[in-house]
Amino acid sequence: MTEDATKTAVIIEDDPDVRSLLDEVFRAAGFRTVLAGTGLEGVAAVAEHSPVITTLDINLPGIDGFEAARRIRLLSTTFIIMLSALGEESDVVLGLTSGADEYLVKPFRPRELRARIEALLRRPRSPESVQPDGEAAPVPSEAVRAPQIAAAESAAPARNPSVTAAVPLPGAAGRWHAHRDIRLDLDTHTVLVAQQEVELTPTEFDLLATLLESKRRVRSKSDLALVLRGEAFGSASYVGEPDKRAIEAHMANLRRKIGDSTADPRYIETVRGVGYRLTAHAEA
Known part of the structure; x- marks a missing residue:
């Protein structure tokens, strides 16, 4: 059965408590969630599940969130919400330069995250997306x-x-x-x-x-x-x-x-x- 990518979110977070909170917020919003604890696992999850939204911590085991964002951008048009305790302007700029669409500083309010999710969902995505094998998906016919x-x-x-x-x-x-x-x-x-x-x-x-x-x-x-x-x-x-x-x-x-x-x-x-x-x- 084909997954509904428009309702899939990948959560890349090594802190189990934060990961659980994010899981609850997305599930309450009607998403199917895929959880990852490292940057490499997260990049692989995005490639496999083609989520519409991905949340990404910065301080991750292995590759950090900045590098994970850059790799995700090479294979997906998923919206990236970067979550971090780093709130300096230079950190925000680096996160957005790496390919993130939103940057939220921890601790954040679930209501604020939900509002950002809803705002992203109101923005249309390109009908041509990247498949896990790196090939561009065929553009749907005009009738579709x-x-x-x-x-x-x-x-x-x-x-x-x-x-x-x-x-x-x-x-x-x-x-x-x-x-x-x-x-x-x-x-x-x-x-x-x-x-x-x-x-x-x-x-x-x-x-x-x-x-x-x-x-x-x-x-x-x-x-x-x-x-x-x-x-x-x-x-x-x-x-x-x-x-x-x-x-x-x-x-x-x-x-x-x-x-x-x-x-x-x-x-x-x-x-x-x-x-x-x-x-x-x-x-x-």
């Missing part, structure tokens, strides 16, 4: 993908109504956004820079999609944090400094991957004290 895409769109974060909807590029199927030589397809989670495909984490993809949709409208760090939570712009939800620092780290990773520079930005510019927006479209 259509209801999946419709469901993902209905569950996706609310977008600002003033932005322009994505339109197909000439000769290309899908819902594409474009800026200079960047092309992004919402349907397949494909990103092209100068016609070369760039691999982004789900979080980096969502940030880039939001900026492309917003065009020259400035998006604050709080706006972008709300998008990642699955909430609409202007929500009254509290966004703390750790969330804003996480956005900075994700933006640094995104810029590095698309070949952008903060000193001489080609794609994304920082509006100091406000947030981020696309650069002017016209070349000098």
Whole structure:
């Protein structure tokens, strides 16, 4: 019987008490859980079970959580929630640079973890995933993908109504956004820079999609944090400094991957004290 990957979570944690707590939280949320006590066991579990969400401790026997995250990113698009007692800014940045989508500092409240899980589930995943043998899974037919895409769109974060909807590029199927030589397809989670495909984490993809949709409208760090939570712009939800620092780290990773520079930005510019927006479209 084929596993329902959308309801599977891999928990990589060497502390039995914390592992038990995480198991309870995920089971209460309706997940099937797979438990691992070391980094290597966790990477193998992700490869075998293709979970939608993986939690990852940093201080693990054998390879640490940072290395485990890097290895997981080579074979899976699973959302990674990194959990650690290390709360320094440098630790958060390193965790996100390694491929994590969320970073929670221990001790954490189960309610906070549950909220992060629900926010991640509201974000659509790419229909093309990596199989345990490293080969890309075949993309479902349009007949199969259509209801999946419709469901993902209905569950996706609310977008600002003033932005322009994505339109197909000439000769290309899908819902594409474009800026200079960047092309992004919402349907397949494909990103092209100068016609070369760039691999982004789900979080980096969502940030880039939001900026492309917003065009020259400035998006604050709080706006972008709300998008990642699955909430609409202007929500009254509290966004703390750790969330804003996480956005900075994700933006640094995104810029590095698309070949952008903060000193001489080609794609994304920082509006100091406000947030981020696309650069002017016209070349000098």
